[in-house]
């Protein structure tokens with residue numbers, strides 16, 4: 001079987017669906033491929049998003065949202081804690097989504113905008129003409145499918161192959177990948193009001209554990225550890241230990257493991273006829289691991305640039321430069337700063353973490369954003385945070 005279109009989007013996660021929706025709304029003929037038979041399932045995500053930015057991009061349907069939280073509670077290794085309000089808590093705090101419903105809903109929006117959505121269709125490679133990509137070879141419900149298109153957008157997640165096929169270097173060192181394990185847990189002890197973060201090198205070396213409530217005493221309880229500090233099975237082992245210490249009576253009803261990029265902006269996310277979006281482009285926030293909003297934002301930019309580049313008839317890497325420029329000016333700038341924080345925080349001992357959280361216990365941080373909180377932290381702990389002084393001014 002064969003077909004022809006303007007743009008093939010590989011992957012129907014938040015990045016792919018937002019790209020497909022934007023490009024289709026701009027009048028392009030879009031085909032979006034998803035290898036799974038059910039979009040959004042299984043969920044490899046704690047499902048947290050900041051409310052304000054999310055609502056700027058979509059009008060949420062009530063069933064996309066599992067719960068709405070008041071803020072974030074952050075625990076030091078010694079058990080002391082601080083609370084941040086929802087609007088200052090970062091890109092993962094506000095709504096806890098029901099991604100099985102949300103991802104499907106967003107793909108539906110892309111379809112309503114005019115995109116053709118093909119599930120159970122796996123991209124197998126790029127079709128090439130004179131050394132330039134001219135489409136995608138795929139397998140659709142066991143049958144070969146050839147799609148001719150001058151532009152391919154890889155939104156195929158952390159294990160992305162589109163980048164590699166197009167010769168874009170997306171490899172990350174182990175120190176820039178979080179290895180995560182997560183349980184969906186039912187436990188009366190779950191705090192339904194707050195997203196909780198637990199710091200400590202015994203709990204999650206160079207990472208953190210979390211409990212993201214989903215209502216009715218259900219929560220995504222998980223942890224992520226740096227790849228460079230991990231070994232096979234380590235994330236799951238640590239998660240079981242965390243469950244024992246924090247939710248000893250919790251009932252586990254689902255389990256997922258997965259990787260999350262935590263790098264700075266990579267060198268290139270485009271090639272002739274190809275753009276990468278979301279986890280495929282390593283656009284995740286390296287400090288928090290939050291990638292849903294960045295993938296959606298990058299998807300909007302990619303869809304808009306696709307329409308312009310097709311109208312201009314220039315799909316070369318140079319013709320797609322606007323995509324690089326726009327996402328780097330916004331997502332990339334934040335990502336670079338977060339990366340500096342991450343590189344610093346992964347070096348902290350439990351004693352340092354206790355000192356930092358403890359120093360905030362008498363401050364009113366409820367209305368501070370990360371920058372404001374850092375300023376206060378710096379004032380209280382100048383010696384410990386000296387390395388970050390350039391980020392404080």
Ligand SMILES: Cc1cc2nc3c(=O)[nH]c(=O)nc-3n(C[C@H](O)[C@H](O)[C@H](O)COP(=O)(O)OP(=O)(O)OC[C@H]3O[C@@H](n4cnc5c(N)ncnc54)[C@H](O)[C@@H]3O)c2cc1C
Pocket residue numbers: 010011012013014015016033034035036040044045046047048049091092121122123124155156157158161180181182222257258259260277278279280284289290291292293295
């Ligand atoms: C344990 C864990 C917890 C997380 N928690 C959060 C959180 O709370 N908040 C947050 O913002 N982020 C979180 N993240 C990160 C977040 O899940 C990702 O950043 C986000 O899903 C990226 O969206 P995406 O569209 O780029 O990729 P994905 O959502 O991964 O979508 C990629 C899609 O491409 C499809 N695909 C792959 N290969 C092919 C192929 N060859 N052909 C066709 N289809 C293909 C996949 O099936 C998938 O549906 C978490 C990640 C992990 C691992």
